[in-house]
Amino acid sequence: MTTLPEWTDLRFFLELARSGTLSGTSRRLSVEHTTVARRIDRLEQQLGTTLFDRSREGYQLTEMGLSLLPHAEAMESAALAATEQLAGIQVSARGLVRLGAPEIFGTQVVAPMLVALLREHPDLNIDLLLLPRFANLANREADIGVMLDPPSTGRYMVAKLATFRLYLYGSKEYLARHPPIREHADIAHHEFVDYVQDRLASSELNFFEELGFTPRRRLCCTGMMAQCEAAAMGLGLVLAPPYAVRNHHNLVPVLEDRFHAERSFWLVAPVDLYRLQRVRVVWNLLREYSERNSPLFKNDDKLIEFSRTKTSFE
The missing domain is CATH 3.40.190.10 (Periplasmic binding protein-like II)
Known part of the structure; x- marks a missing residue:
């Protein structure tokens, strides 16, 4: 390899690794799917290796692709952090935050609380992912996840939400x-x-x-x-x-x-994304709102503590 890969090609690589399809990547990056395929081909030729296995089901990372992934993610995180710092974003957050949450919690609790936040930060956008499962943070499906099972491995910020x-x-x-x-x-x-x-x-x-x-x-x-x-x-x-x-x-x-x-809900975010102002703004809102609105989670304090292995009654 005589030249370094372009950062824009690595962006295409990251999005394809996350979505697994040319069409999904093209929607995320607002380009034609042929552009995605051309950028990936160019990156593979430049690196002299195959990064994806192609099939009818989509694109799967090869062993070399998996090796490249953390380096590309580190470059993405550094680029995002540099952009925020140079733009002087300290008060108003901007950019897109993808938040994964259980369906009814996201609908009844999270969506209404986000309205005031988005009014306060006019340059902030949020994708609220109400999934039939918990968001996959390992492949960057979301920047923040609300889940019942916090990860036991990986570099994540984890905090009890409620x-x-x-x-x-x-x-x-x-x-x-x-x-x-x-x-x-x-x-x-x-x-x-x-x-x-x-x-x-x-x-x-x-x-x-x-x-x-x-x-x-x-x-x-x-x-x-x-x-x-x-x-x-x-x-x-x-x-x-x-x-x-x-x-x-x-x-x-x-x-x-x-x-x-x-049960308990946990907030989880990759460490590198948690450093971003826009991610912390959403993270802090969720924690503060939950602390102020405990009746949403418990009707009162008179109930006997429930054992996971033994039922308790008065």
């Missing part, structure tokens, strides 16, 4: 048509709405195993938003946090003062 409790809810119509629920044993005679068990994005979503019995699932959905809609229509009981049901006024808590499950 501990939330899940309560049993049922619609007023459902509860009026079915036997009353006065104690834990009564729950076993009722029907439930839950997650599709073989499509769980995390084992932490397996809430109902903590009931102490196998629930009678009438409907299973891959997202909690659909679960709450079905429960609100009277199909069965649902286990959900307060923020998930706040717009369903006909859903009422069941055994609220005697039973709950508990």
